[in-house]
Amino acid sequence: MTGDAGGTRGALLGIHELRLNYGAREVLRAATVEVRRGEVVALMGLSGAGKTSALRAVAALQRFHGGRIVVDGFALEPGPAPPESRLKPLRRRVGLVFQGHALFEHLTALENVTLALTHVLGRRRDEAEGEAERLLAALEVGGRAGALPRELSGGEAQRVAIARALAPDPALLLMDEPTAALDPARRSSLGRTLRRLAADDGGRGLLIATHDAAFARAHADRVAILADGVVVEAGSPAEVLDRPAHHATRALLAAGDG
Amino acid sequence: MTRLTLGISAPSLLVAAWIGAQGGEPPRAPLLWGGDAEGGAPFVEADPTDASKVRGFDVEVAETIARGLGREARFLQVQWSSIDQSVERGDFAIGLSGMEDTPARRARHSVTVPYFEFREVLAVRSADVGRFSRLADLRGRRVATLGATVAYDILVTARDSLGVIPVSYDDDVHPYSDLVAGRVDAVLLDHIIAQRALRRRGGAGFVIQPQAVAVGRYVGVLAKGDAALRDSVDVVLRAAMRDGTLERIFRRWDVWDPGQGALFRRVAGRAEDGPFEVGAQHAAPLRDAAPLRPGVWAYLPSLGRAAVITAVLSVLAMAVAVVVGLVVASGRVYGPATVRAAMTAYVEVIRGTPVLLQLFVLYYGLAGLVRLPAFLAAVLGLGLNYAAYEAEIYRSALEAVSRAQLEAARTLGFSEAQILRLVRGPQALRYALAPMTNDFVALLKDSSLVSVLTVVELTKQTAIYATNIGSWIMPGVLCGVVYLAMSLPLARLGRRLERRWGAA
Numbered sequence: 002m003t004g005d006a007g008g009t010r011g012a013l014l015g016i017h018e019l020r021l022n023y024g025a026r027e028v029l030r031a032a033t034v035e036v037r038r039g040e041v042v043a044l045m046g047l048s049g050a051g052k053t054s055a056l057r058a059v060a061a062l063q064r065f066h067g068g069r070i071v072v073d074g075f076a077l078e079p080g081p082a083p084p085e086s087r088l089k090p091l092r093r094r095v096g097l098v099f100q101g102h103a104l105f106e107h108l109t110a111l112e113n114v115t116l117a118l119t120h121v122l123g124r125r126r127d128e129a130e131g132e133a134e135r136l137l138a139a140l141e142v143g144g145r146a147g148a149l150p151r152e153l154s155g156g157e158a159q160r161v162a163i164a165r166a167l168a169p170d171p172a173l174l175l176m177d178e179p180t181a182a183l184d185p186a187r188r189s190s191l192g193r194t195l196r197r198l199a200a201d202d203g204g205r206g207l208l209i210a211t212h213d214a215a216f217a218r219a220h221a222d223r224v225a226i227l228a229d230g231v232v233v234e235a236g237s238p239a240e241v242l243d244r245p246a247h248h249a250t251r252a253l254l255a256a257g258d259g
Numbered sequence: 260m261t262r263l264t265l266g267i268s269a270p271s272l273l274v275a276a277w278i279g280a281q282g283g284e285p286p287r288a289p290l291l292w293g294g295d296a297e298g299g300a301p302f303v304e305a306d307p308t309d310a311s312k313v314r315g316f317d318v319e320v321a322e323t324i325a326r327g328l329g330r331e332a333r334f335l336q337v338q339w340s341s342i343d344q345s346v347e348r349g350d351f352a353i354g355l356s357g358m359e360d361t362p363a364r365r366a367r368h369s370v371t372v373p374y375f376e377f378r379e380v381l382a383v384r385s386a387d388v389g390r391f392s393r394l395a396d397l398r399g400r401r402v403a404t405l406g407a408t409v410a411y412d413i414l415v416t417a418r419d420s421l422g423v424i425p426v427s428y429d430d431d432v433h434p435y436s437d438l439v440a441g442r443v444d445a446v447l448l449d450h451i452i453a454q455r456a457l458r459r460r461g462g463a464g465f466v467i468q469p470q471a472v473a474v475g476r477y478v479g480v481l482a483k484g485d486a487a488l489r490d491s492v493d494v495v496l497r498a499a500m501r502d503g504t505l506e507r508i509f510r511r512w513d514v515w516d517p518g519q520g521a522l523f524r525r526v527a528g529r530a531e532d533g534p535f536e537v538g539a540q541h542a543a544p545l546r547d548a549a550p551l552r553p554g555v556w557a558y559l560p561s562l563g564r565a566a567v568i569t570a571v572l573s574v575l576a577m578a579v580a581v582v583v584g585l586v587v588a589s590g591r592v593y594g595p596a597t598v599r600a601a602m603t604a605y606v607e608v609i610r611g612t613p614v615l616l617q618l619f620v621l622y623y624g625l626a627g628l629v630r631l632p633a634f635l636a637a638v639l640g641l642g643l644n645y646a647a648y649e650a651e652i653y654r655s656a657l658e659a660v661s662r663a664q665l666e667a668a669r670t671l672g673f674s675e676a677q678i679l680r681l682v683r684g685p686q687a688l689r690y691a692l693a694p695m696t697n698d699f700v701a702l703l704k705d706s707s708l709v710s711v712l713t714v715v716e717l718t719k720q721t722a723i724y725a726t727n728i729g730s731w732i733m734p735g736v737l738c739g740v741v742y743l744a745m746s747l748p749l750a751r752l753g754r755r756l757e758r759r760w761g762a763a
Contacts, residue, residue: 060670062666062669062670085669085674085675086674089672092669092670092671092672093672095670096670096671097666097667097670099663099666099667101661101663103661103663103664103666103667104664104667105664105667105668105682105686106664106686107685107686107689116671116681117671117672117673120673120677120681121671121672121673121677122672162667165667165671166670166671168671169671169672
């Protein structure tokens with residue numbers, strides 16, 4: 002753990018000393034990460050290091066057992082997940098893009114984006130469709146609005162999923178392994194899009210779980226390395242990835258190169 | 260005789276061979292006779308001490324005939340309503356099980372002289388003795404009987420002339436229990452059956468009206484081509500009438516009355532060669548009640564009505580199955596542990612027991628608690644049975660929608676109810692539609708089972724038609740065409756839905 006990730010004051014997302022078990026197995030011991038507005042943070046680690054679990058805990062899809070999570074003033078405490086009605090403020094603040102995109106299979110790309118706008122935020126249909134078309138265009142899939150998820154390529158589906166997560170205009174966007182299904186050209190295109198999203202609208206925070214070091218080096222403001230249930234190293238990509246201090250970081254880079 | 264040799268079954272041949280191997284002199288082939296032990300005493304019943312043996316007056320008549328022919332009687336269990344077809348197939352030589360003497364039977368089979376005279380009598384609830392003493396008193400009332408009998412034909416005639424409502428049963432026990440339960444207002448059946456039912460109830464619950472509605476006779480039934488054997492049997496029967504053998508049998512079974520003596524005098528007093536003429540001896544009502552039916556066209560309206568009953572019954576039962584299935588599936592997917600356990604138990608019990616048993620329990624077993632009308636019981640019975648299968652379809656369809664989509668919906672702020680309505684339900688419906696369509700086709704065909712609850716649907720109507728004309732060929736083809744006309748379009752729809760929305 003580094004001093005850089007100490008306090009949560011002024012941060013959009015503060016994950017403080019997060020502890021999370023699956024039965025007897027302790028996945029996270031005391032993980033601490035923060036994300037500020039306008040910042041892209043790459044949460045890195047080997048498979049099973051707990052990256053996805055940390056994202057799911059922030060999205061209140063996964064109970065945790067110790068520590069504290071604060072999103073823009075809304076605090077999650079350890080223990081069973083609170084009822085969905087109590088989580089409404091969190092749902093407005095946090096968007097999550099799943100690794101397998103998890104689009105609603107029976108709806109078109111456009112309907113995937115408008116569904117929450119009309120049924121959760123109560124927007125009029127035409128208003129919601131205008132907003133959805135704008136988002137799809139911004140993510141360079143405007144021409145695919147009428148397509149069903151199964152008709153989309155992996156990269157298109159992912160961009161539609163990002164548009165869907167952005168529709169309620171969350172301050173914090175969580176992404177799980179966004180580059181897993183993309184070729185190098187599409188990776189850098191996605192990276193540029195994410196940078197723009199972080200800068201948009203007064204600044205969003207992006208927390209991206211990835212093991213793709215090249216992607217993190219090119220597009221993240223900061224990198225946090227997760228190993229043995231804690232963040233072992235955090236800082237700018239240049240500090241962490243070019244001069245790794247911790248053996249877990251070196252192992253991660255070696256695995257990524259292989 | 261040739262007929263008999265051709266007709267005896269392989270097991271009997273083996274038995275005969277075994278007997279031949281044991282004894283020195285080869286015995287004559289046993290006389291195989293068919294009857295239905297389900298009909299019970301005093302006709303034919305399984306011996307309580309040895310279920311492989313039968314007893315009853317028809318058993319003793321069969322033994323008398325066999326002895327007279329110098330052969331050994333051997334019993335073959337045949338469902339009562341199938342005895343005519345079975346004897347013509349050559350399954351056995353002679354059918355004896357309270358077989359009624361009718362013109363139709365005489366036209367299609369070789370029939371012996373009558374050996375017993377019965378009266379068709381009305382049974383009514385004790386409270387109705389004064390109101391319902393004749394069929395004419397029962398206009399607009401439900402009158403029960405056993406299907407495919409002279410009594411049923413009398414009731415069908417009385418439907419047109421007197422306005423009674425015939426209700427056909429597959430057995431002769433439940434008409435009386437339903438009479439006492441109030442489901443029907445009268446029962447018309449042979450006096451032997453009525454007296455037996457009254458004895459079983461300890462003489463209480465209903466009353467047998469003394470005035471007979473009609474008079475009929477029991478005969479032995481042989482295959483059309485077995486006229487020679489029939490003539491030999493007639494000789495034996497007439498001798499048994501004259502020497503008192505039959506009287507002793509009937510007295511032993513407590514069914515003797517002066518009417519039998521008169522019958523014997525009429526039958527045995529005639530020349531021994533030549534068959535007994537049916538027309539001259541019959542009471543008028545019996546002849547009128549059982550005319551030989553005309554051809555196919557006459558049956559089309561009743562088959563059409565039965566097809567409508569099958570269709571309506573299937574649609575209503577499917578509606579019950581869908582609604583109950585949705586409740587059960589929701590309970591299994593969303594309910595707390597106790598609800599889940601209860602719903603799982605429902606599904607397993609229903610799927611693990613025969614639907615026929617469930618129908619019997621629902622209609623007859625629960626009659627003391629709720630007296631369901633037959634059609635409603637049929638809809639509920641089939642519906643509740645199929646609900647278990649529907650529930651499993653819906654449950655697996657709900658579970659086929661990926662967890663990630665449900666979680667994605669949660670992170671977007673949808674409530675659980677919205678997720679079910681907007682995300683999970685619509686997709687599950689697509690997965691479920693094809694198997695649901697297939698289930699509906701299966702239900703359409705299973706609806707034939709409800710004839711055990713006295714509902715005359717397509718298959719039952721076809722069976723009545725087939726019994727009346729003595730052939731299954733034309734009725735079977737017609738019935739099959741009607742079922743196919745209903746099920747093929749549905750099966751096509753199911754395949755189309757499967758192609759369009761089937762789980763990838």
